[in-house]
Amino acid sequence: MRSLWMxxxxxxxxxxxxxxxxxxxxxxxxxxxxxxxxxxxxKCGEPADKAVRNVAQExxxxxxxxxxxxxxxxxxxxxxTYNFGTQRLMQVVTFEDGKLIDVQSTRHGH
Numbered sequence: 001m002r003s004l005w006m007x008x009x010x011x012x013x014x015x016x017x018x019x020x021x022x023x024x025x026x027x028x029x030x031x032x033x034x035x036x037x038x039x040x041x042x043k044c045g046e047p048a049d050k051a052v053r054n055v056a057q058e059x060x061x062x063x064x065x066x067x068x069x070x071x072x073x074x075x076x077x078x079x080x081t082y083n084f085g086t087q088r089l090m091q092v093v094t095f096e097d098g099k100l101i102d103v104q105s106t107r108h109g110h
Contacts, residue, residue: 022103035100040093047080047093072093083109
């Protein structure tokens with residue numbers, strides 16, 4: 001039995017890690033990865049703040065057998081901030097192409 005307790009922690013470290021899944025609880029409702037803006041609005045209501053940001057990303061494009069060129073692609077993200085009051089942390093919900101991709105906690109609400 002003692003050897004089981006010694007091996008168990010090692011076994012837990014060898015488990016594959018799970019990817020980060022974005023989710024937001026709004027009362028009894030839950031929205032998660034891939035939810036549309038309309039679904040988030042229906043379940044969580046209007047956010048306290050909305051912001052749009054454009055991010056430039058450089059990508060390589062293969063032009064020939066040994067040649068490549070760099071191309072700049074702009075992505076648009078929307079960040080919605082939900083303020084659930086002083087007893088909870090505010091939540092920033094990020095959308096890309098109208099789909100939920102991330103949820104981050106910030107400071108306590110007001």
